[in-house]
Amino acid sequence: MIYFDYQATTPLAPEARDAMFRWLDGPDGSGFGNPNSPHRMGRQAAAAIELARDRVAALLPPGGKVIFTGGATEALNLAIRGTRRSERKDRIAVSTIEHLAVGDTVRSLNCPVEEIAVDQEGIAELPDHFTKSTRMVAVMQVNNEIGTVQPTLEIARKAKEAGALFLCDAVQSAGKMDVASADLIAVAGHKMHGPKGIGALWVRDGVELDTVQTGGGQEQGIRAGTLSPALCAGFGAAAQVAKERMQRDAEHVAALWSRARDMFDGWELNGSAQARYFGNLNIRKDGVDVARLMSDARDVCFSAGSACASGSGKPSHVLAALGLSKEQAKSSIRLGFGRYTTMADLEKGVSEILSAAKEQGV
Template identity: 35%
Template sequence: MLPWLAERFHNPSSLYAGAREARMAIDDARDTLAEALGCLSGEIVFTSSGTEAANLAVIGTALANRGGARNRILISAAEHHCVIHTRPLLESFGYRVELLAVERDASLSPGAVEEAIGDDVLLVAAMHANNETGAISDVERIQAIAREHGALYFCDAVQTFGLLPTPPVDLIAISAHKLYGPKGIGALVVRAGIKPQPTIIGGGQEREMRAGTENVAGIVGFGTAVRLAMNDEHRVARISAARDRFEAGLSSISPVFTQCTSRLPGHSHLRFSGLDAESMLINLDLLGVDAGSGAACSSGSIEPSHVLLAAGWPESEAKEALRFTFGKDTSLTEAVEAASRVAQAVRRYSSASAKA
């Protein structure tokens, strides 16, 4: 990326030699992504993030088909905020938006799509894997159901790209930073023949679907991250080995694991009964363990994750949920050490609450 940040300032849309080189660097990255995604290079639209890609898919499709006979949009209730929060806007365009109930692991069953779909549905939005629980949905089947009814299907594959094969669906959002690329660059795969209305308007970049001078360095970094992921054939096995070792190391402190039918290799989603996630995260941070919960802070209080509430969890359990994720460089030793520090945090927190 460095030359494109420090020395080579040419605008890829210009005609002189340096500009053509910038264009070629973008095209190289586009080809790499296309190979990894199993799509045509021309089907990739670079965006500023996974969020923008999802917005373009959902809002752009809604704008392009406004006022038509298809006036319903189906969204899985466990989608990322970048999809869920489009709802009021879609409704203001005149669409009826329905949130589809998800399973206890936050995956969406094809049956739920089958039940809700009809020939008045424009778009189905359902993610490949949930970012909190790690649960993977059967998106090939969801695409088939959507197609049978003439609806478009948008799949947020931000969590799976680089780890699992990407399903051949109509619209796919991905983001570079989830596979060690730079932050602030994403892409939307738009299959030939589908044309969302642009949500950023100006020049004719990205097949007239996303105006604005391209982020050349970000795109080059995205391409390199994808190439490195494609060449790292043992990445998934290493990541899941670290996760499994971590989970085995927790057996003495009785975690309640979230049972997923199928899950991401690097995700461990669990809770400790009676121990709220917020205090656990503070204790874990003090012990040098970076973990997450789906909870969001709003007006000074911690709100349980919308994903877990949608999945039917009681609020008390949702407030206990913790997410641990493992990366391509997490060693087994680190995984064992992390488990031992989690056990330490649980013991500390349990004895502090017993005294209180």
């Protein structure tokens, strides 16, 4: 198998796996303690969580705190719901290419929504200013489907001018580039070679956040539920490795992207060629039957769109926002590669996809 689906999830880093083992020990070990218990095992587990918290925080801006969650979807829900204060200032500005974890959550509040359109390259077309009734601007840093990088500095400035909070979904950018300066930032462990089932919400100092989940409030009085020391430790280790390897990883994916673009001669790029994360390649070719392509190139794992929505049967809302027709969207594929993708794997996998496309006569 050749894996080209890094936007859906990334392979677990060996360092993350090793960090987790210590906190999975059974009765003969000492790693299974509850981090909220006052005895020695509990204190050791709590210390492991705090170390992981520091390592994740090192990827994020200074002047804030990290709240561990069950994933980025929970983190985004907490950010959107936990900052709601008054009906008088409840408008939320959301880009049209946000992940459904943002879009569906905002719509569920039945509050006024201001859509931020994108141009044909997937870059946000910001208004001159946001209205004073806007309490939050939600724009992701790197889009999960097309890889475009948004103008986060300008977004942060305009949000601040309006007195609004800037929520940034940094799931696809954290550990790969400097994370945008925002008021609330959501990240996920399994998108940076950590384990699934663990994420975090970074909250800038001074931002008030209410709990949206009743219970014991174990996580800083905001989130209820016992944290897993193993998941936290794996997330922390992955974050530490990502920080150490960021430049090396960026150079590697850029080389892979350049080679893939050369091989996919005649295919059209979806999204910007410059303002992007180069571990994401979303391309299309008229007439391609993507379902058949995926079946014929069965030894290559790639995507027809966002993994979170791939079972819906609906055309991608992100590709539609670029102005693509349904036919163009349905002839698009997404390849994601990263740290553990070799150039040999890339060339072999792309060759198999191209061979399968050729069998279709396109």
